[in-house]
Amino acid sequence: MLIYELIWLCLASVAVASSAFMDQSFFFDYVPNSQTVPVPVTSQCETINISWERTSGSTGPNPSAPYFLQIYTSAFVFPFIVEAGSSLSFDWQVPFGPGTIYQMCMFDKNGYTGGCQAMYTMIANTTVNEPTCANASFPLGPLDIDAQVEDGPLSMYGWVNQCTDIAITPKNGTPPYILTIAPSSHPPLNITMNDMSTVNWTVDLSWASPFFISVVDSEFNRWSYGPLHSGGNGPTGCLALGDIPASSGVSSGAAAGIGLGGATAGALLGIAVAWFIFRRREHSRLSQSSSMDHFHSNNSFGHTPRMPMESLSSNATSMSHQYHVEPFRMPGDAPSLTPNDMGGGSTSPTAGRGSVYVVHHDGGRAPVTVYHQDGTEVVELPPRYANAEENMSRRPGTSQSDITGSGSDTINSSSDPPRSAVTQNAADFLNQPRQTGPAPKKASPLRPNRRPPSGP
Numbered sequence: 505m506l507i508y509e510l511i512w513l514c515l516a517s518v519a520v521a522s523s524a525f526m527d528q529s530f531f532f533d534y535v536p537n538s539q540t541v542p543v544p545v546t547s548q549c550e551t552i553n554i555s556w557e558r559t560s561g562s563t564g565p566n567p568s569a570p571y572f573l574q575i576y577t578s579a580f581v582f583p584f585i586v587e588a589g590s591s592l593s594f595d596w597q598v599p600f601g602p603g604t605i606y607q608m609c610m611f612d613k614n615g616y617t618g619g620c621q622a623m624y625t626m627i628a629n630t631t632v633n634e635p636t637c638a639n640a641s642f643p644l645g646p647l648d649i650d651a652q653v654e655d656g657p658l659s660m661y662g663w664v665n666q667c668t669d670i671a672i673t674p675k676n677g678t679p680p681y682i683l684t685i686a687p688s689s690h691p692p693l694n695i696t697m698n699d700m701s702t703v704n705w706t707v708d709l710s711w712a713s714p715f716f717i718s719v720v721d722s723e724f725n726r727w728s729y730g731p732l733h734s735g736g737n738g739p740t741g742c743l744a745l746g747d748i749p750a751s752s753g754v755s756s757g758a759a760a761g762i763g764l765g766g767a768t769a770g771a772l773l774g775i776a777v778a779w780f781i782f783r784r785r786e787h788s789r790l791s792q793s794s795s796m797d798h799f800h801s802n803n804s805f806g807h808t809p810r811m812p813m814e815s816l817s818s819n820a821t822s823m824s825h826q827y828h829v830e831p832f833r834m835p836g837d838a839p840s841l842t843p844n845d846m847g848g849g850s851t852s853p854t855a856g857r858g859s860v861y862v863v864h865h866d867g868g869r870a871p872v873t874v875y876h877q878d879g880t881e882v883v884e885l886p887p888r889y890a891n892a893e894e895n896m897s898r899r900p901g902t903s904q905s906d907i908t909g910s911g912s913d914t915i916n917s918s919s920d921p922p923r924s925a926v927t928q929n930a931a932d933f934l935n936q937p938r939q940t941g942p943a944p945k946k947a948s949p950l951r952p953n954r955r956p957p958s959g960p
Contacts, residue, residue: 526691529564529616532556549635555593567612576716578605582726584640597637602628647727648675665738669704677721687715711736
């Protein structure tokens with residue numbers, strides 16, 4: 505009885521009438537050393553080792569022995585009080601049945617808290633068939649408390665929307681009363697009730713936060729509900745630090761206007777970016793096209809060579825072909841003659857080394873046509889055949905010199921014959937019928953001369 509009175513006095517001494525959670529004076533836990541990550545389960549009648557100490561993170565007053573455990577469960581409507589002694593550790597057998605959820609908080613003799621641990625779940629003992637352990641002490645009698653929320657009576661395991669109120673009204677017991685809010689892994693909150701009037705507490709916990717709620721009177725009669733949870737359908741103004749003026753914030757109309765303006769600005773920015781990219785690509789395409797046209801119209805030598813070509817045919821029909829011909833020069837040679845100068849002859853060739861232009865043909869014409877610097881056309885002829893040469897020599901008006909160019913295989917540029925005559929002779933030569941000679945006979949092997957047999 506003295507223990508209960510001491511605990512009540514301690515709680516009453518630190519209880520306040522505001523929603524301010526207590527500062528922790530020390531920290532405690534009971535996680536086994538074998539568990540790297542805490543496993544929140546306890547076997548029935550398992551002995552847990554509880555240890556505590558004051559650390560640099562302790563912001564409350566210095567604690568003083570003896571220490572007490574206040575244990576909330578999901579199976580009972582009141583908390584249990586267990587004396588933990590005056591040292592810095594304590595072993596305790598957890599007596600609750602399998603499936604029970606429990607949460608442990610700790611205080612010193614002055615009511616300074618060590619906080620509350622996370623919720624643990626009881627499981628069956630797998631090492632002992634019928635475990636036995638000492639039961640926790642039951643209170644003298646439960647209190648009759650009327651607990652209401654915005655939509656009716658408070659459920660023992662209910663979800664209460666955040667930033668809404670829980671109204672607590674004592675129906676019996678002896679005042680003063682102490683209302684305790686004990687969130688998991690969090691310091692508790694104590695509120696003093698001097699009479700049996702209703703006290704409201706605003707659930708200023710974030711969504712899904714679990715917690716227990718309890719009341720104790722001056723005769724140490726107790727009441728508790730839980731585990732409860734903070735719901736997410738309520739307002740959020742109470743979760744901010746400090747007071748929020750009623751006029752602060754942004755109205756719904758202003759928020760809608762801001763959203764619409766942001767969407768419009770984003771669309772305009774996207775259109776502007778797309779237009780800029782399109783213009784850059786179009787400019788790049790036009791630049792490349794202009795560069796190609798300039799390359800085709802102007803070569804690296806600063807002129808556009810164009811020369812007329814005459815095709816060779818059997819009926820001496822002339823056709824004009826235009827070619828873009830770039831002369832071959834050794835490095836360091838300067839251009840000295842344009843093809844227009846060679847074809848038209850209107851402009852005299854400039855000083856410099858001579859140039860030779862070679863034009864390749866297809867379609868059965870002569871393989872190549874060679875143009876000298878002075879405009880003389882030289883046609884490379886195919887090989888001569890003996891029979892074809894005789895036939896050409898037998899034709900009237902045709903001489904050997906007309907065909908071979910005075911004994912050479914190509915027309916000598918030094919003789920400078922008229923271009924029309926050369927073209928006509930070359931055309932006649934190329935269009936002559938080809939005659940095949942007799943097939944060569946197979947050579948017979950040499951045999952040694954044999955003398956005829958002589959007679960007797």
